[in-house]
Each structure stands twice: as structure tokens, then as C-alpha cells.
Amino acid sequence: MNSTLRDIIAASQRIVFFGGAGVSTASGIPDYRSKGGLYDQKNKRSPEEMLSRTFFINHTAEFYDFYRSNLLHLDVKPNDAHRVLAELEECGKLTAIVTQNIDGLHQTAGSKQVFELHGSAWNNSCMECAKPYDVRDIASGKDVPRCECGGIIKPDVVLYEEPLSDEVVSGAVNAIASADTLIVGGTSLAVYPAAGMVRYFGGDNLVLINQTPTSYDRCATLIIREPIDKVLREAVSPG
Numbered sequence: 001m002n003s004t005l006r007d008i009i010a011a012s013q014r015i016v017f018f019g020g021a022g023v024s025t026a027s028g029i030p031d032y033r034s035k036g037g038l039y040d041q042k043n044k045r046s047p048e049e050m051l052s053r054t055f056f057i058n059h060t061a062e063f064y065d066f067y068r069s070n071l072l073h074l075d076v077k078p079n080d081a082h083r084v085l086a087e088l089e090e091c092g093k094l095t096a097i098v099t100q101n102i103d104g105l106h107q108t109a110g111s112k113q114v115f116e117l118h119g120s121a122w123n124n125s126c127m128e129c130a131k132p133y134d135v136r137d138i139a140s141g142k143d144v145p146r147c148e149c150g151g152i153i154k155p156d157v158v159l160y161e162e163p164l165s166d167e168v169v170s171g172a173v174n175a176i177a178s179a180d181t182l183i184v185g186g187t188s189l190a191v192y193p194a195a196g197m198v199r200y201f202g203g204d205n206l207v208l209i210n211q212t213p214t215s216y217d218r219c220a221t222l223i224i225r226e227p228i229d230k231v232l233r234e235a236v237s238p239g
């Protein structure tokens with residue numbers, strides 16, 4: 001099956017990769033949405049509640065407690081999925097990555113054109129004066145991080161109830177619309193806006209690499225149900 005993915009990659013000039021949490025699980029980042037994923041045991045709150053705008057505003061200290069323990073992964077390293085995608089961009093095969101992840105691992109691996117639909121944990125800014133802060137400034141400590149102006153510092157990640165960036169969405173849609181091959185990996189495409197964005201693809205090959213079925217399986221050229229880091233590495237290895 002991977003020889004088929006190899007053939008598709010060889011024949012493609014404008015690959016776009018659309019990825020979700022499954023891309024980073026091999027790096028040790030758990031998928032908080034998956035079954036048995038993160039839940040606040042103590043308060044019986046769902047991650048969707050704790051990662052909402054309302055919760056951030058009303059329970060900022062609790063938000064940071066949850067965020068620091070469960071979503072900030074500063075010491076993780078890219079895996080083969082990130083590395084192979086960076087190599088494909090480097091050799092001119094891949095035009096863009098669209099990701100739902102906030103971990104910044106594609107950029108760490110060397111990718112340049114990355115549309116981060118949900119923002120990045122690496123960027124943070126003051127809610128009052130917009131001064132940017134490094135992630136290290138907010139990762140440590142137990143208190144709510146404050147700007148020197150007194151304002152609360154917020155991660156530049158898209159919380160539930162918050163809109164996506166128009167600029168990021170239009171960049172992602174344009175990349176997908178002009179791709180000849182769309183590889184979707186590590187996402188079930190169940191979460192907004194992932195499913196809707198795939199509809200802009202009009203190219204030749206839709207490849208789905210996911211452990212479980214997705215809503216686009218019937219439209220796919222190729223479906224692979226194996227770990228994405230292994231699949232991508234094998235698809236570009238010699239022999």
C-alpha cells in the first residue's frame with residue numbers, strides 16, 4: 001500500500017498536508033479529544049469547557065493550571081511525520097501544511113509554509129496592550145501570567161467560542177484549492193472546521209492516513225490505517 005503512496009508523491013507537484021492531533025502523538029503529545037483523553041477528574045469538566053473563552057475569562061487561574069499541565073509540551077521533538085513533510089517542502093513537492101495542532105512541531109522540523117488553524121502555543125500576548133511574550137514566560141509559575149502593564153497574558157491559541165483567523169483560513173483554503181494531492185493525516189475530520197476545508201480540494205489524489213474511519217473515506221483515492229510517522233517515512237525511503 002505504501003508503494004501506492006510513494007507513486008502518488010512521485011507524481012505530485014503541489015501536495016498539501018492537512019493534519020490533526022494524530023500527527024503529534026508519536027512525539028508523546030496525547031490527543032485530548034480522543035477517548036480516554038484528558039478530562040479534569042477533580043471538577044468533572046470537559047476539555048471543551050476548560051478551553052473555552054468563557055472559562056478563560058471567568059476562571060483564568062484554573063485555565064492556566066489545566067493548560068500548563070495538559071497542553072504545553074515544550075520539550076517534545078518532531079517525529080518522522082513532521083520530518084518527512086519538511087523534506088517534501090524542501091525538495092519542492094509540498095506547498096503547505098494546514099494543521100489543527102498548536103505545538104509548533106512542523107516549524108521545529110523545518111517546515112516554512114504552515115497554516116495553524118488553532119494558533120500556536122509558542123505565541124502569547126497581553127490582552128490589554130498586545131505585547132508579545134515568549135512561551136517560557138507563561139509556562140512556569142503557578143499564577144496567572146501578567147504583562148508589565150498589568151494586563152493578563154493570553155496564549156495566541158484559538159479557544160472554543162473564538163473565531164479562527166481569517167488570514168490563516170484563507171491561506172489554508174487557497175493552498176488546498178490549488179493542490180494536486182491532499183494528504184490528510186491524524187485527524188478524523190470530525191472537528192470544525194476540518195471537514196469543511198477538505199471540500200475545497202479539487203485535485204487528483206485524496207489520501208487519508210488515519211487509524212479510524214473518517215467522513216471522507218468514500219471520496220478517498222487511498223486510505224491507510226497505520227501510524228502516520230511510519231507511513232510517511234516508508235513512502236519516501238529508497239527502495
Ligand code: ZN
Pocket residue numbers: 126127128129130131147148149150151
Ligand atoms: Zn500589556
